[in-house]
Amino acid sequence: MTTNPSLQASGGGELWLIRAAVVAAGIELVVLRLVTRTAIHIPGISRVESPYRVTAEMGRLAYYVAVVLVVVALGSMLWRGLAAGRFGWNAVAIAWFIGAAGATRLGLTSDSTLAWSVVGSVLMLLPAALRRYQPRMLPILLFGMSFALAGLHAATQVNGFGSILGPAPTGLLPLAEALAVLACIASPMLVRTEVRRAPLLIGAGVALATFMALLASPATVKILLLWNFGLAGYFPAFVYAVAFGALAFTALSCRSTDAPLALGLALLVLGGLGLHSSYQSGLVLLGLVALASTDPTPETTAWMPEASEPRPEVALIPVAASWTPLHSAEC
Amino acid sequence: MLTRRSPRSPGWLPARRTLFLAFVLLTALILRVTDVNPAVAQSQSIVAWRVDESPDLDPDAPIWDEIQRMSVPLTSQQVTVPAGGGTVPSVRVSAAHHDRILYLNVEWTDNTLNEASGAPEEFTDAAAIQIPAEHGSSVPAVCMGQADGAVNIWQWRADRQKGLDQLGKGADFVDLYPSTDELFFPAQSAGNALATPGADVVQNLVASGFGTLEPASVGVVAGQGRFSDSQWRVVFARPFPAPDEFQPTFEEGLEFDVAFAVWDGHRGDRDGQKSVSSFVRLKVSDTTAGSFTAAGSEGGSSGWLILLSAGLVAFVAYAVVVLVIPKRERPEEESA
16 A cells, blocks of 8 residues: 555645535535425424524535635646646646636626536546546546536537437436446545455445435435435435445545545535536536545646646746645645 | 745645635625625526517427427425325426517326326326526525525416316316316315316416415416327416516526426326426527527437547547556656
């Protein structure tokens, strides 16, 4: 097992930002997308209106905090990479996404442009993440392909694009979900440590809880899966139980030894499958960037591996110095 | 070289982190207070194109062949009793507007025609559309709205349409619904608005949460359904201006949230037992339809095959280039 001390850095520049984004997005997911969305349907919720409103407001604030953090994290990585003279595919992908999301928000481009930009950006970032995990790249490849297929399903239904080619194939979404589930089940391949008891027990607990929840109230849980993770629930309960358990095991196993991997997986889960909003797409992109960043090169723009030629180090001084590298060991 | 001692690269010292967090929190607060959302939704959107000729209430009008149908997934309703449904996996929706009237064409697969509800064990096929009374960033609860967020619901029922179609055509009077004889209709006799004779095919309803569903006091929504080849196609139509504050005003360039529900009478669907969607977006476009080809044309599948194949080939080629080309040895790695 290779343990890179730099990956344990808790104070690295973007790593710290990514960690903060994960926390904010996690709070937003639990409070806004899970608790308040379901609580509003409880008859008699008006009796506890004040606590409900306070909770909902906290969730909204967490949402805005997460949005700001995602924008800042992606923007800072782009800035640092460009300042270092690295104009690789990853920089293009991030710039493309930020530009398309901003232009769409301002009404300068159509929703369809953003949808295709997200799919394109994810596909452009994917190989960098894959290369970091050779030869154990299967889970990330499966997730990337599933996101692309789910994104295609949504992108072709925006602003009538599909009218050019006819309706999208009906099997895209189930296929995307199958690949996503397989990605979760295969995710323990990414763990390079010996199996530890705590992650194993927690993973088993997550699997059991998922299975019980799906058995107890399949419709409600499937709605929540769809809302929160973009999963329509095509498969039997035990499949999702195994998938979530495996993913929890992986994330917990590498939490202390490979923080970017754990954070990247968390961001992919928080962003969900397919296209929901530019915020959630930003989470997915940030997750892929984090996955691509597990390079033990603390003093380089490691998230841009396709750089054509390394610049002389002196060139980094004036521009890139405003941000510390992702895996800075100086924390 | 990057160094923390440089005045321009101080790193994330605790003080800077606190300052940065304060900046993020302040920015988030400003965005929240001003209700400015930097993100944009990427959920499905149904576009109501402007059309040169009115589709009227004909579900098979030629104009509908020129507008893409959006597939909206449905699931069962599990929030309140009677819960269930979910047997209709999706509806296909297309929209248009002409002469400031909005038309929505809802189509779904149903293998059995159920347009009678005269016996206790009989249930009718039906469909409904739900639209928040106010368009904006705050979307009310999809289940009948909420206290500060009313919703307008248009419900079309096959039995109601059949009854109204056959009134005055010599059909057996008491077998039809709605009829005009109160003797056989205690609900009607009691003043139940849902059993009102002479009403329109589409019931125009408003709600502000559970238990508040009631007929809209003003406003008419027109509709017409047609069943053929195991498909229901129902057209809903309503003028742009809102009759009152509980119903939305449509305008070109505006976006609305819209949800759908379908009842399959053969499966015993009624009341809350139905297949429902979540909210999707409805855009009332100021663009005239006609610049694109018909959805579902013969060439559709092959076009998709070509696109997906080309994308797959391009991605594989790109991935091979990125993955196979060996990584350059970095000076840092060597030194490490």
